[in-house]
Amino acid sequence: MKNAVGREIPEEILKLTGKEAFAGSYAKHQAVYQAATHKVAPVIDPNYSKVVDSIEEVLKKCGIKDGMTLGFHHHFREGDYVVNMVMEAVHKMGIKDLTICATSLGKAQNAIVPMIEDGTITNIQASGVRGKIGEAISNGKLKGLAIMRSHGGRVRAIESGETHIDISFIGAPSADDMGNCRAIGSQNGADCGVLGYAAIDAQYADKVVVVTDTLVPFPNVPASIDMTNVDYVVKVDAIGDPTKIATGAAKPTTDQRKLLMAKYAADFMVHTPWYKDGFIYQTGVGGASIASTKFLAEHLRKDNIHIGVAMGGIAQAICELQHEGLIDKIADTQDFDMASIEDIKTNPNHYEITTSQYADPFNKGAYVNKLDYVILGALEVDTHFNVNVVVGSDGVITGAQGGHPDTAAGAKCTIVIAPLLQGRIPAICTECTTVTTPGETVDVVVTDYGIAINPRRQDIIDAVKDTDLPICTIEELRDTAYKMVGTPDPVQFGDRIVGIIEARDGSVMDVVRQVKKAEF
């Protein structure tokens, strides 16, 4: 059947997964559900110790067995050691048929690809699967399905009981013997600033294991994850490579094309009705996004307007604007560089939020619902304003949903920045290879060749109609791109479905099929 973004969702996959086809971004608003439950082994005896000597031992204590689901978070990003450390121990024990439910997986976890091939791991659920894991999935190596869900969607899956985590592993830069974890305090400098991705796991997993390189005296407060949800604490030598945790350190871009798009985005915003004192703002940490914030800041200074809350993943540029007084508060889900990690240690107006607070569609209200503006990227945008951020133009899974669909659904004005061409590939196209964010939640597409406004948003069209901004239609942008490089051939996929692009609410936005081997 065709879902609400016009994608054909095979009945077999709906039957297999028990899922519904995507029916619209707000279809489940106020649709009452029963929250998940989990098992708890209470700690009443004050003499009981949670401290365990090794990963192997804790796996045994947790009763690891075939078919379980293990939870991981990616605050350590490319420097993460925890996933590999746990999976190597699991692999040695000969456990099979595991589901990995991670907040994201990337090249730091390339070492688990052989475990996909040998059946140790048979299902993967993550925001995205970059690197060799994505290639393995797209090439049909995973026995089961990969489910790609947004950050908010993962929280939903766990709290609604769709995904039940048997054992959650929380890599923590410091912890006390009761399991109070902080995102700072690592003796190895392996601090990550916040731990909000792991909060939902701690709340709903049967067993919660804290893996830390630094045991500190009780109480380790204020704790990001607190002892009331922690079963065991394991001290290891290192949880991550501090030089790789803070990747993506932002350098001002000098790419003229990016600067142009950034300027367009900022100039666009100031003509819309939400540009007023105290607005709520999110942007990414790519070159164009940071440049947008820089151009926006010039307007803020001139207009004596300040941002009420800057939210989402945080990098140095946002912290600097906050210090300058242009931003009141920073609501932080993830830190991308050392500057932001250092800032949250001492700045009371820079605070951690959980991924539920950030983006969960199934709680009683998340920060994304209060967003005025979000500036996002894209691999592809189609003429229905649908966006793809997961599957490359070669058909291989290579990106992550992240908070893209969550913020797009929540923001009053969702702006997607994409260069018209990515190399020789049109980023504006007739149909995305895969739909990951539905067009009904994408309001403005800014390219280096012009700005298209979603026709659903007459209010925004009216707001900018008397400006000098290079407004055009999305079809015009597509046509320009196709004129320059030709109409692209659609990617050739095989039949087997290897992955699902899950909508925020758990329905099926799209499917991802195995890539066809190129024939020469």
Place this chain on the structure above:
Amino acid sequence: MKNAVGREIPEEILKLTGKEAFAGSYAKHQAVYQAATHKVAPVIDPNYSKVVDSIEEVLKKCGIKDGMTLGFHHHFREGDYVVNMVMEAVHKMGIKDLTICATSLGKAQNAIVPMIEDGTITNIQASGVRGKIGEAISNGKLKGLAIMRSHGGRVRAIESGETHIDISFIGAPSADDMGNCRAIGSQNGADCGVLGYAAIDAQYADKVVVVTDTLVPFPNVPASIDMTNVDYVVKVDAIGDPTKIATGAAKPTTDQRKLLMAKYAADFMVHTPWYKDGFIYQTGVGGASIASTKFLAEHLRKDNIHIGVAMGGIAQAICELQHEGLIDKIADTQDFDMASIEDIKTNPNHYEITTSQYADPFNKGAYVNKLDYVILGALEVDTHFNVNVVVGSDGVITGAQGGHPDTAAGAKCTIVIAPLLQGRIPAICTECTTVTTPGETVDVVVTDYGIAINPRRQDIIDAVKDTDLPICTIEELRDTAYKMVGTPDPVQFGDRIVGIIEARDGSVMDVVRQVKKAEF
């Protein structure tokens, strides 16, 4: 059958409630249970508003009906307006057969007594029921049962699903339109410092209603209760009387008997092995307790020892010692005076903890488990070291379990202070009128006539054996009391069971029967 503290628990009450008889304070340690679930109406539409104009309207929106359970907290203490405000609206709507699950009820809620009598309220669950509500229950006015449970026990009841709260009402000194609540910021000065009692309700109730006198701009952070759990926000004129919220403002006692017991308690502590740098300490806010802390402080200064964490309900005396540097951190469950409310607003080492973090026996580890010393009061202590803090010597329910059984079970050294005689009534007796804290968790009883150590604690007996402290047996204390005022006649109760004293783990510690009308 007789339970582990030797109390006869009628089979009928076990059958009626589905409960077990108390089998020991640590019987349920690591006994796995399935956590409760609740219904959630997700808020996905960013245009949805939670703000509702009146209590009546919010009751309708929540679908109030006969037989529901309503949750309340008592951070406003004797100044609370919220319980009466909600119950008056409920009463007007003609709803019947409600269960009130409050963290405590006292004379501020005397107005609900007619609703007990007319069947609006048929069951009450609370830490205690002071004032006219206690009298009404003891006189058989409540159709169903009163369950008196400790603060930690209430968290357990909710998270284990034994008590399911349909609608929770959270009185909050400030809130934003999304429901982020803080315990400070009231425009009427009705601040209460912390909101930790309400945290478990917010997590497990189907509907969560914030009642506030002060709406503030989003985001109201750091929030004690956050928007992800809040369904509705109601703005009212006043939530409490600020002059009565901070009751129990501590004045140094001049009662020579209390000062003597306080000095005994402090002198006793310094001879026990946990008196070393960084120990964890809790005391109450009564005159003898505060005097104990004062005497203890003299030792701390002399011995150059400081307290790592002072926890529980907090008053000015503790804040002052923290400012002096004798206490590192204050983990706060409740504020008893303006000084402590003001202190937590600005002191980063004075922080809020939820009642789960504080005392819950069914989570994975609470603060009470880390206690070195707790100093507690008592209405009665018997020769088995069992303590009664709920039922007066006239048989009428008049007190509250509070954190008494929770801290006693957790602390390495539990010290109960009680004057040998309360007026003409012996506080040390052969059998408590009612058992509320089991003797196996009570280590030391300090009276004005001597100090008795529980024979189970040979380690403590050994530690103080070469001191000048007036050590004696609990029987000697009882005998002295009986010699002075005669052996007391046991209270005459009727047959009907009106209440249950619930152990921390949900089993039955004791029952409370209807009082017999005095016959002249």
